[in-house]
Amino acid sequence: MAILVTGGAGYIGSHTVLYLQEKGENVVVLDNLKTGHQDAIQNVTFYKGSLHDNTLLDRIFQENEIDSVIHFAASSLVGESVENPLLYYRNNVVGTYHLISKMVEYGIKNIVFSSTAATYGNPEQLPILESNPTNPTNPYGETKLAIEKMLRWCDDAYGLKSICLRYFNAAGADPSGRIGEDHEPETHLIPIVLQVALGHRQTVSIFGNDYPTDDGTCIRDYIHVLDLAQAHYLALKRLKSKKESGIYNLGNGKGFSVKEVIETCRKVTGKELSSKVGPRREGDPAILIASSKKAKEELDWEPMYLDLENIVSHAWEWHSTHPVGYEDKRVGE
Numbered sequence: 001m002a003i004l005v006t007g008g009a010g011y012i013g014s015h016t017v018l019y020l021q022e023k024g025e026n027v028v029v030l031d032n033l034k035t036g037h038q039d040a041i042q043n044v045t046f047y048k049g050s051l052h053d054n055t056l057l058d059r060i061f062q063e064n065e066i067d068s069v070i071h072f073a074a075s076s077l078v079g080e081s082v083e084n085p086l087l088y089y090r091n092n093v094v095g096t097y098h099l100i101s102k103m104v105e106y107g108i109k110n111i112v113f114s115s116t117a118a119t120y121g122n123p124e125q126l127p128i129l130e131s132n133p134t135n136p137t138n139p140y141g142e143t144k145l146a147i148e149k150m151l152r153w154c155d156d157a158y159g160l161k162s163i164c165l166r167y168f169n170a171a172g173a174d175p176s177g178r179i180g181e182d183h184e185p186e187t188h189l190i191p192i193v194l195q196v197a198l199g200h201r202q203t204v205s206i207f208g209n210d211y212p213t214d215d216g217t218c219i220r221d222y223i224h225v226l227d228l229a230q231a232h233y234l235a236l237k238r239l240k241s242k243k244e245s246g247i248y249n250l251g252n253g254k255g256f257s258v259k260e261v262i263e264t265c266r267k268v269t270g271k272e273l274s275s276k277v278g279p280r281r282e283g284d285p286a287i288l289i290a291s292s293k294k295a296k297e298e299l300d301w302e303p304m305y306l307d308l309e310n311i312v313s314h315a316w317e318w319h320s321t322h323p324v325g326y327e328d329k330r331v332g333e
């Protein structure tokens with residue numbers, strides 16, 4: 001049997017594919033390469049195309065013995081979603097609607113879904129529990145919450161079992177340096193700061209220093225991408241054994257401010273790293289920190305790389321050895 005990984009050529013998807021391969025799983029990837037890289041995946045059955053292509057989805061489900069799906073494919077940038085919400089409703093909600101419809105048609109009962117801390121909005125308590133209210137402050141979070149709800153109703157109606165993993169901020173890279181994060185343009189904080197270290201940018205702009213935090217900058221919970229990969233594997237195992245849907249936070253349990261992240265990058269790279277304070281970015285909550293107690297208890301999740309310096313070191317290992325990222329994007333230049 002095979003696992004279909006949508007968005008498997010993306011940052012978190014490719015790390016999960018590698019993890020699943022190392023566990024001996026048979027993996028099929030669907031990715032339109034909008035933000036992913038074919039070079040990030042090796043030795044898998046790969047279909048280049050979109051969630052919106054029903055004919056391609058038919059082919060994938062007919063040509064492979066798929067018994068479960070891990071669904072990463074999405075548009076996932078907070079700022080972009082505020083500027084272009086319809087793109088997010090189409091790619092995330094409508095795209096997932098197509099995928100789930102085909103799963104129901106082909107009788108595939110298990111899905112692990114990439115949800116997000118952005119479903120909570122400005123949290124009422126910290127650390128955030130899965131049972132806390134969800135009030136997204138941006139269209140990205142809204143679309144992910146809409147999908148969680150769609151999945152819940154599909155469990156009731158069709159017996160489709162889902163585990164929604166609400167990740168906090170994915171960071172780091174495969175410690176052996178084989179794959180890493182490569183987005184164009186890059187919007188995530190750690191790779192942006194490391195681009196300053198590489199001399200690809202002059203400075204990093206700090207998006208606001210008037211938040212209600214100790215140093216005035218936003219606090220986030222950075223979780224290693226391989227710890228996320230492990231959680232997907234465990235979530236699939238649980239779906240297959242318990243046949244129960246669920247929602248789980250995945251975070252480090254510790255929060256770091258933007259200034260603290262920049263300082264850690266200075267320490268790891270040994271470089272000065274210029275920064276300047278700019279305006280707030282619309283849609284950003286002040287503080288997001290996870291409680292991952294439920295994932296640890298019910299999925300037996302044991303994150304291995306909780307130290308921020310370690311996470312940044314793995315990211316730096318990738319960026320310093322691949323200063324322009326994957327080779328494939330230079331094809332045709």
Ligand SMILES: NC(=O)c1ccc[n+]([C@@H]2O[C@H](COP(=O)([O-])OP(=O)(O)OC[C@H]3O[C@@H](n4cnc5c(N)ncnc54)[C@H](O)[C@@H]3O)[C@@H](O)[C@H]2O)c1
Binds near residue numbers: 011169
């Ligand atoms: N990076 C984070 O910190 C973070 C945090 C929480 C949740 N998430 C979620 O995790 C998932 C993966 O995030 P990522 O950081 O790896 O992003 P990414 O952009 O690197 O990966 C997404 C992948 O999906 C593919 N894709 C997008 N739309 C598609 C479509 N319609 N059909 C087929 N393929 C499509 C892209 O080409 C890309 O390879 C997303 O669903 C995102 O919302 C990410």
Ligand SMILES: O=c1ccn([C@@H]2O[C@H](COP(=O)(O)OP(=O)(O)O[C@H]3O[C@H](CO)[C@@H](O)[C@H](O)[C@H]3O)[C@@H](O)[C@H]2O)c(=O)[nH]1
Binds near residue numbers: 115168170205220
């Ligand atoms: O140049 C930059 C980039 C980011 N930030 C700040 O750094 C923090 C982290 O930002 P970023 O790395 O862009 O991540 P988030 O916007 O927190 O979103 C990530 O984390 C969310 C979960 O918390 C996921 O849902 C999203 O998909 C993922 O992009 C935020 O406070 C930003 O305002 C800056 O100050 N300067």
